[in-house]
Each structure stands twice: as C-alpha cells, then as structure tokens.
Amino acid sequence: xxxxxxxxxxxxxxxxxxxxxxxxxxxxxxxxxxxxxxxxxxxxxxxxxxxxxxxxxxxxxxxxxxxxxxxxxxxxxxxxxxxxxxxxxxxxxxxxxxxxxxxxxxxxxxxxxxxxxxxxxxxxxxxxxxxxxxxxxxxxxxxxxxxxxxxxxxxxxxxxxxxxxxxxxxxxxxxxxxxxxxxxxxxxxxxxxxxxxxxxxxxxxxxxx
Amino acid sequence: xxxxxxxxxxxxxxxxxxxxxxxxxxxxxxxxxxxxxxxxxxxxxxxxxxxxxxxxxxxxxxxxxxxxxxxxxxxxxxxxxxxxxxxxxxxxxxxxxxxxxxxxxxxxxxxxxxxxxxxxxxxxxxxxxxxxxxxxxxxxxxxxxxxxxxxxxxxxxxxxxxxxxxxxxxxxxxxxxxxxxxxxxxxxxxxxxxxxxxxxxxxxxxxxxxxxxxxxxxxxxxxxxxxxxxxxxxxxxxxxxxxxxxxxxxxxxxxxxxxxxxxxxxxxxxxxxxxxxxxxxxxxxxxxxxxxxxxxxxxxxxxxxxxxxxxxxxxxxxxxxxxxxxxxxxxxxxxxxxxxxxxxxxxxxxxxxxxxxxxxxxxxxxxxxxxxxxxxxxxxxxxxxxxxxxxxxxxxxxxxxxxxxxxxxxxxxxxxxxxxxxxxxxxxxxxxxxxxxxxxxxxxxxxxxxxxxxxxxxxxxxxxxxxxxxxxxxxxxxxxxxxxxxxxxxxxxxxxxxxxxxxxxxxxxxxxxxxxxxxxxxxxxxxxxxxxxxxxxxxxxxxxxxxxxxxxxxxxxxxxxxxxxxxxxxxxxxxxxxxxxxxxxxxxxxxxxxxxxxxxxxxxxxxxxxxxxxxxxx
Numbered sequence: 001x002x003x004x005x006x007x008x009x010x011x012x013x014x015x016x017x018x019x020x021x022x023x024x025x026x027x028x029x030x031x032x033x034x035x036x037x038x039x040x041x042x043x044x045x046x047x048x049x050x051x052x053x054x055x056x057x058x059x060x061x062x063x064x065x066x067x068x069x070x071x072x073x074x075x076x077x078x079x080x081x082x083x084x085x086x087x088x089x090x091x092x093x094x095x096x097x098x099x100x101x102x103x104x105x106x107x108x109x110x111x112x113x114x115x116x117x118x119x120x121x122x123x124x125x126x127x128x129x130x131x132x133x134x135x136x137x138x139x140x141x142x143x144x145x146x147x148x149x150x151x152x153x154x155x156x157x158x159x160x161x162x163x164x165x166x167x168x169x170x171x172x173x174x175x176x177x178x179x180x181x182x183x184x185x186x187x188x189x190x191x192x193x194x195x196x197x198x199x200x201x202x203x204x205x206x207x208x209x
Numbered sequence: 210x211x212x213x214x215x216x217x218x219x220x221x222x223x224x225x226x227x228x229x230x231x232x233x234x235x236x237x238x239x240x241x242x243x244x245x246x247x248x249x250x251x252x253x254x255x256x257x258x259x260x261x262x263x264x265x266x267x268x269x270x271x272x273x274x275x276x277x278x279x280x281x282x283x284x285x286x287x288x289x290x291x292x293x294x295x296x297x298x299x300x301x302x303x304x305x306x307x308x309x310x311x312x313x314x315x316x317x318x319x320x321x322x323x324x325x326x327x328x329x330x331x332x333x334x335x336x337x338x339x340x341x342x343x344x345x346x347x348x349x350x351x352x353x354x355x356x357x358x359x360x361x362x363x364x365x366x367x368x369x370x371x372x373x374x375x376x377x378x379x380x381x382x383x384x385x386x387x388x389x390x391x392x393x394x395x396x397x398x399x400x401x402x403x404x405x406x407x408x409x410x411x412x413x414x415x416x417x418x419x420x421x422x423x424x425x426x427x428x429x430x431x432x433x434x435x436x437x438x439x440x441x442x443x444x445x446x447x448x449x450x451x452x453x454x455x456x457x458x459x460x461x462x463x464x465x466x467x468x469x470x471x472x473x474x475x476x477x478x479x480x481x482x483x484x485x486x487x488x489x490x491x492x493x494x495x496x497x498x499x500x501x502x503x504x505x506x507x508x509x510x511x512x513x514x515x516x517x518x519x520x521x522x523x524x525x526x527x528x529x530x531x532x533x534x535x536x537x538x539x540x541x542x543x544x545x546x547x548x549x550x551x552x553x554x555x556x557x558x559x560x561x562x563x564x565x566x567x568x569x570x571x572x573x574x575x576x577x578x579x580x581x582x583x584x585x586x587x588x589x590x591x592x593x594x595x596x597x598x599x600x601x602x603x604x605x606x607x608x609x610x611x612x613x614x615x616x617x618x619x620x621x622x623x624x625x626x627x628x629x630x631x632x633x634x635x636x637x638x639x640x641x642x643x644x645x646x647x648x649x650x651x652x653x654x655x656x657x658x659x660x661x662x663x664x665x666x667x668x669x670x671x672x673x674x675x676x677x678x679x680x681x682x683x684x685x686x687x688x689x690x691x692x693x694x695x696x697x698x699x700x701x702x703x704x705x706x707x708x709x710x711x712x713x714x715x716x717x718x719x720x721x722x723x724x725x726x727x728x729x730x731x732x733x734x735x736x737x738x739x740x741x742x743x744x745x746x747x748x749x750x751x752x753x754x755x756x757x758x759x760x761x762x763x764x765x766x767x768x769x770x771x772x773x774x775x776x777x778x779x780x781x782x783x784x785x786x787x788x789x790x791x792x793x794x795x796x797x798x799x800x801x802x803x804x805x806x807x808x809x810x811x812x813x814x815x816x817x818x819x820x821x822x823x824x825x826x827x
Contacts, residue, residue, distance in 0.1 A: 016421075019418060019421050019422065020421050020422050020424065020425035021422075021425050021429075022386050022387060022389070022390035022422065023383075023386035023389075023390070063394070068394055068418070071421070072414070072417050072418055072421065075417070075418075075420075075421035075424075076417060076421075079420070079421070079424065152431075152432075153436065155433055155436070157666040157667050158602065158666050158667055158668070158669050160270075160272075160273055160274075160435075161269065161273070161669045162669055163435070163436060163439040163440075164269040164270035164272075164273065164307070164439065165269060165304070165669060165671070166303075166304055166307070166443055168436065168439055168440040168443050169432060169436070169440060170440065170444075171443070177466065177467065177470060179470040179471070179565045179566075181472070181565065181566075181568050181569045183565045183568065183668075185470075185672055189301070189303045189304045189443075189447075190300070190301055190303060190304070191301050191304055191671060192671070192672040192673075192674070193669060193670065193671050193672060194561060194564075194565050194668070194669070194670045194671075194672045195667070195668070195669055196565070196568050196577065196578065196667040196668040196669075197667070198665055198666065198667030198668075199666075199667035199668065199669050200667075202667075
C-alpha cells in the first residue's frame with residue numbers, strides 16, 4: 001500500500017462524491033462523475049488499494065478515514081472557490097463548474113487565506129434582495145384573503161424563524177391582512193404571524209387551486 | 210441531588226403560569242452555568258422530596274443559532290434534569306408539536322402537557338390526549354393554567370411516569386442516508402448528525418463533512434438540508450395534529466384589528482397610548498409615592514433617628530432605611546403601575562401590532578419594529594429592558610438598542626423630573642424634558658444607524674388575537690416583573706446606600722465636591738453641592754433628588770436654586786450615566802467595552818446638553 005502517492009483529480013472527484021452523496025448506486029455515481037462504469041470500477045479499485053476506500057460489500061465502497069480527510073479537503077476547496085466566484089458576480093452554476101476544475105490544484109494555504117479574505121457568509125447571514133422569480137410571486141404581491149401555496153423560502157434574512165413558524169415549501173397559507181408599511185399578516189398552521197416587507201419578499205408562492 | 214424538572218415550550222403557551230402554580234414562593238432568577246440568559250428556577254415538593262423546577266425561555270425551535278436556543282438545548286441534554294415537561298398550547302397544537310418532535314429526539318424522559326384546554330374549548334377545539342399519548346409514547350396531560358385545572362397532576366406524572374418518547378420523524382431518504390453516513394463516520398448519534406446537517410454543533414470536522422453533504426442535498430432538492438428537515442418535521446406534526454385535534458373552526462372578527470394596524474389611525478393611536486401610559490404613571494406614581502415615603506418616615510426613619518447608639522451604626526442603619534424607603538417608594542408607585550399598564554397592553558395582543566406600526570420609524574434608527582418593546586419597558590426600569598434586547602436579531606441591533614434604552618427616562622428618573630421640575634417649575638417644563646430626551650434618543654439612533662450601518666433582516670412576529678386582557682394574568686405578569694426588579698435592584702440599592710452613608714460619615718464626599726466644583730459651577734451654572742447630588746445619582750437615580758434636598762438644607766428647592774438651575778439639574782441627572790445596576794447589566798449583556806462606551810457617551814451628552822442650556826439661558 002502506497003499511502004503517500006497524491007490522489008489524481010478523478011480520484012478526488014470520486015472521494016468528494018462519496019462524501020457529498022452517500023448511498024448513491026453505482027450507475028448514478030458513474031453518471032455524476034461522467035465516467036463509464038468500467039472506468040469507475042478501476043478508479044475505485046485503485047483508491048481502495050491506496051487505502052482511501054474500504055469495501056462495503058455488494059461491490060460497493062465507502063470512504064476510509066484517510067479518504068474522508070481528502071474528500072473533506074476538496075469539498076472545502078470547492079465551497080470557498082465557488083463562493084469567491086459568486087462574489088465576483090458569476091452565476092452560481094458557472095461558479096460551481098469553475099470551482100470543480102480548480103479545486104484539485106489549489107493549495108490548502110491559498111484556500112485558507114481566500115476564506116479569511118472572503119469570510120463567506122453562511123446563507124442565513126445574507127440579507128435578501130430582489131423579489132419574485134421562477135417559483136412564483138412573493139407574498140407582497142397577494143391581496144387579503146388570497147390562499148397561497150408556498151413554493152420556496154429564500155435562504156436569507158430571518159428564514160430560520162419563518163421555517164420554524166411553519167412557512168415551508170408545500171404549506172398553504174392565507175394572507176389575512178396587509179398592515180401599514182407593506183407588512184403582511186398570514187395565517188399558517190392555525191396561527192397568525194406578521195412578516196415585515198423584507199421577510200414577506202423572501203417567501204414565494206403560487207395561488208392555490 | 211434533588212430531582213429537577215424543566216418546562217419547555219413555545220413563547221406564550223402559559224409556561225410561566227404553570228411554573229408559578231408549581232413553585233409558589235422562593236423563585237430565583239439565575240444564570241445557567243456558562244450562559245448569560247436568565248433562567249427562572251423554583252422549588253416544589255412531591256412525596257417529601259424536594260423538586261427543582263426550571264422555567265426555560267420560550268422558543269419556537271431548538272435548531273436556531275441564537276443564544277437562547279443554545280441554552281435550551283443544553284438544559285434538555287443535561288443529565289442532571291430528571292424529566293422534561295413539554296408545554297403545548299391546545300389552540301395551536303400543530304405548531305407546538307413541531308418543537309416537541311425536536312425535544313423528543315434527545316431521548317430524555319419527558320411528559321407533554323396540553324395547556325389552555327379551556328380556551329380551546331371556547332373556540333370549538335378539542336384535543337384527544339389519549340390518542341396523542343399513544344402516538345408520542347409519553348404521558349399526556351390536559352391542563353388549564355388559567356383555572357388551575359389538571360395542574361396538580363403535572364409533578365406526580367413527571368416524577369413517576371416520564372419516559373423517552375417513541376415518536377420518530379420520517380425524514381427524506383437523502384437526509385436519512387446523510388445522517389446514517391455521518392453517524393457511522395464520526396460515531397455520533399442521530400440527533401447530533403441532524404443538527405450538524407443544519408450547521409449546529411462544536412465538532413469542526415463533523416460540521417465540515419455535514420456542510421459538504423448538506424450542500425449536495427441542497428443542490429438536488431433545490432432546498433437546503435435544514436429546510437428539508439424542518440419541512441419533514443412540520444409535516445409529521447401536521448399528521449399527528451390531524452389525528453388528535455377536532456376543530457369546529459370558530460372565526461373571530463377583525464374590525465378592531467384593521468383599525469389598529471393601518472398607518473392612520475394606527476400610528477396616532479400608538480403615540481396616544483404611550484403618552485397616556487406615561488401620564489398615568491406620572492400622576493398615580495406621584496400620589497402613591499408620597500404615602501409610602503411618609504409611612505417609612507414615621508415607621509422606620511424616625512425611630513432610627515431617635516436611637517441612642519454609636520453614630521457609625523446609626524449612619525449604617527439610616528442608610529439601610531433610606532434605601533428601603535426609596536426602593537419601595539419607586540418600586541410600587543411608579544414601576545408597578547407601569548408594569549400593570551404594560552401587561553395590559555401585552556395581554557391584549559397590542560404590542561405586536563405596535564411593533565409593526567413602529568417598524569418603518571425604527572428602520573431609520575437601524576432597528577426593527579420589535580425593538581419598541583424593550584424601549585417601552587425601559588420607561589419602567591432600564592435593567593429588564595436591556596435583558597429584553599435579546600430578542601433582537603443581531604449584536605449590532607442590540608448595541609444600538611442598548612444605547613437608546615439607557616437614555617429612556619426610567620421610573621427613578623421620573624421621580625427626579627417630577628420631584629424637582631414638576632413640583633418647583635411647572636408640569637409643562639417637566640414634559641419638555643421628556644421631549645428633549647426623546648429627540649436626543651431619535652438623533653442618537655439616526656447617527657448610530659449611519660455610523661454602524663448593517664443589513665435589515667426583517668421581522669417575523671406572532672400576532673396573537675386581540676382580546677380583553679385577563680386581570681389575573683395582568684397581575685401575575687406585573688408581579689413576576691416587579692419581583693425580578695426587587696431581587697436584582699434592591700440588593701444593589703442597599704449596598705450602594707450603605708457605601709454612600711459611610712462616604713458621608715468619613716468626609717469623602719466633601720473632597721469630591723471640591724474637585725468637581727469647576728464643572729458644576731462653571732459649565733452647568735449649578736451650586737457646588739449639586740455635583741455631589743449628581744454623583745449619588747449614579748448609584749441610584751432618584752438619590753440625586755434626595756441628596757440635593759439634604760445638601761441644600763431645605764425641601765423647598767426653589768428658595769435656593771433658580772428655575773433654570775433646577776431644570777438643568779434634572780435634565781443632566783436624567784441623561785448622564787445610567788445607574789450602577791444598568792451599567793452592570795450592560796456589561797453582562799454586551800461586554801465591558803460597550804458598557805464603557807455607552808457610559809462615556811451619556812456623561813458627555815448629559816454635561817453637554819446641560820452646558821448648552823446654561824449658555825442659552827445666559
């Protein structure tokens with residue numbers, strides 16, 4: 001067993017995929033990595049031989065402690081780079097693709113310094129901007145008495161509290177009143193809660209049938 | 210080790226009322242080790258065994274990063290707690306079950322209490338507690354804390370029958386797979402893995418791995434792992450509630466609510482309500498205080514003065530007597546009156562409407578509408594108001610609110626304003642002090658929001674239905690608040706009064722007076738002894754007034770000072786340096802630096818405004 005040999009980009013992608021999506025079957029895993037099943041099998045055998053994977057039975061592998069370490073390192077690279085590109089104004093998808101390529105070559109030190117520099121906010125610390133979107137209109141656009149099926153709650157601002165109050169995708173709410181200052185009172189799960197305009201703008205929904 | 214039970218539940222489910230029923234006297238406000246969030250604890254007895262009862266702060270969820278939720282999580286996980294009592298509101302069972310499902314995941318012995326069954330019955334809602342008990346796997350009691358129904362069964366059930374809940378939320382299969390993988394790789398339990406997926410926990414490696422998995426789940430569902438977990442829990446709570454709740458659905462009219470929540474007439478009504486509150490406190494407090502002060506004069510201070518003992522002992526006794534006199538002279542007439550009015554507003558459900566009405570104005574000061582609640586509480590006493598800032602979302606907002614709260618004229622400052630300005634100058638002049646302070650508060654807020662700009666996160670508040678306040682609830686709430694004041698402020702009052710007495714006895718005050726005379730005479734145009742009175746005001750605000758009377762040698766202050774001097778004295782002592790209890794709480798809540806900054810700011814502001822008025826008045 002050669003422990004010191006650096007992992008190839010492909011092998012790192014494999015380890016990362018196993019960390020992020022445990023329980024994928026082989027076909028889905030191969031599709032996710034864009035590999036032929038035979039290539040995947042060879043890759044797995046190689047990684048297992050280097051002690052980064054452990055056989056799990058049924059021809060499947062799971063991460064060994066060493067493999068886990070590598071996978072976490074690469075995932076951290078990915079997140080930091082993607083955050084960086086998004087802050088530069090790239091679309092999230094493009095930022096992700098770019099991060100996928102660069103995550104293997106970049107050094108841990110560069111990532112640590114970049115992360116310090118960026119202080120990538122966790123989603124709930126981001127203030128919200130914009131309203132409406134592909135998931136329907138925001139609560140600001142509904143009138144009193146209208147029933148709204150929640151399709152999405154943007155992960156920003158006070159969304160944790162909103163979710164805990166029962167404002168979750170799939171829930172049906174009723175706009176009870178519109179207050180001064182464009183605030184909205186909705187009825188959800190038998191309780192009335194008031195949302196200031198910033199928060200109401202983050203809750204998207206479609207009219208209930 | 211005594212048996213300990215902890216009450217956990219959403220805000221406003223009647224936990225405090227149940228706690229009061231269970232414990233009666235001997236309630237302590239204390240801190241849980243390693244946390245600055247207050248925890249009420251009290252004692253009770255069952256089968257000759259002492260039982261410690263903890264009243265945890267009301268929360269909507271355990272999976273929130275805030276300090277209060279962290280405290281609740283720690284107490285729930287603490288093995289020293291023998292049993293948990295989950296208090297549910299029968300009228301909002303589904304949302305309350307959401308919290309219970311989270312608590313159940315800790316696997317601790319627990320019972321559930323479905324409270325407010327009387328209120329639910331009035332609204333045509335019935336809860337099948339037997340079925341609920343079967344579904345959750347724990348004993349379930351039906352109670353009404355307002356009438357006392359079923360309360361006597363809580364302790365026996367919690368002590369003898371509490372057990373770990375068997376209910377389990379069926380999570381999305383990707384979440385289950387992730388939990389499984391994390392639990393295996395890191396050797397943690399299901400609950401820890403679930404929390405890690407939501408970014409909660411101390412283990413950096415676990416959080417890192419969970420973050421990576423969570424992000425992947427998020428990409429596939431177009432929903433974060435936290436959102437999926439939350440949704441799954443809500444759905445399961447919904448399934449349970451559907452099985453146990455029968456509702457006839459009685460609607461409630463909303464005409465009054467409409468009136469109160471529109472800008473017009475909502476905002477004028479809000480301003481009117483607040484002004485009326487202050488006026489009532491001012492008038493009622495002034496009358497009642499006189500009686501109490503006189504009673505103490507005859508019953509305590511007179512006899513002490515007549516004692517034939519060593520002068521030092523006499524000085525200490527006199528200081529204690531004075532502290533009691535002024536403590537009760539403020540606590541009951543002013544603070545208690547204020548708290549009753551405040552509880553009336555809260556119990557009627559008006560405060561959350563007020564928060565939305567004030568939202569836009571508060572934005573300009575870098576705050577949200579909900580900050581109006583601690584600001585209003587500040588008129589009673591700044592100490593609980595500062596503790597109330599915990600409900601604000603960010604540290605930045607808490608600091609801005611703290612700055613503003615320490616400028617709000619509390620009851621003790623009301624005593625100074627009414628005792629000096631209203632009595633010797635005029636009622637209009639007294640009110641003008643409030644106006645000046647109010648303008649300064651607004652200006653401070655405007656400046657602070659510029660100096661420390663930050664994002665506006667918005668506000669999510671429960672809107673309880675408007676209802677006629679219940680007298681027993683109002684009295685209970687006011688009583689709990691005043692009790693807190695007596696426990697926190699009274700000891701400080703006694704100690705600082707004795708220290709002051711000793712200072713006076715050993716002549717330290719005269720030295721200070723000489724040193725501070727230039728500021729007092731030159732800058733503010735006040736007699737030199739006024740500076741000593743101002744100094745005493747740091748220890749206890751209303752002492753500024755009393756000391757002034759003592760040092761001036763007459764209760765008829767208008768014979769020794771001009772109207773302008775009295776006005777300047779009152780406004781400076783109102784603005785400058787929050788009292789020592791407030792500074793102590795500031796330090797505890799926001800740290801020494803912020804406490805020092807606020808103190809310095811108020812000193813500068815007080816002396817600056819005083820000097821300006823002196824200049825303007827020539």
